[in-house]
Amino acid sequence: MIKLDHLTIAVSDCEKSRDWYVSTLGLKLEFEIPERRTIAVQDEFDFTLFLAETPGGPGRPSCVLTFQVRDVESLYRDLSKAAVTFVHPPQKTFWGYGAELKDPDGYRIWLWDEKTMREKGEV
Known part of the structure; x- marks a missing residue:
């Protein structure tokens, strides 16, 4: 394993x-x-x-951190209300369906959930 x-x-x-x-x-x-x-x-x-x-600092951020969440649409709404800035809202992307934001050092953070990936991702 x-x-x-x-x-x-x-x-x-x-x-x-x-x-x-x-x-x-x-x-x-x-x-x-x-x-x-x-x-x-x-x-x-x-x-x-x-x-x-x-x-x-980290220099040029060299990785993407991808987090599976319970509901990407709901989390996006909640974080947006809390003034978190997103690169883009949940949408169809080359990797499926999800939202993107950046951490304080510029690391790209992708958020996705299993349900909308199946329904809207179509990768």
């Missing part, structure tokens, strides 16, 4: 990134390593995202 357990991304400010991932996407704080300027946040399925502060 092979299971992806965690991912580390370089960030310019680990506290700012922690606050964004917790307040915007609802991830929970798992632990912090202050002396390493690293914070771990976790989704409800125990996947851990390490936010590692890097001098000078």
Whole structure:
């Protein structure tokens, strides 16, 4: 068995990134390593995202973080009401159907759900 357990991304400010991932996407704080300027946040399925502060920031963001959510349309409405800026609302894309936003360091965040992917994605 092979299971992806965690991912580390370089960030310019680990506290700012922690606050964004917790307040915007609802991830929970798992632990912090202050002396390493690293914070771990976790989704409800125990996947851990390490936010590692890097001098000078991450450079050019080099990955896309894709999150499966319960209802992409509803989450989009809720986050938009909370003044979260999206690159685009839920719509048909080359990868299916979903919404896109960016974290404080410019990492692309894709949001999708199983139901609308089946109904509207048609990949």
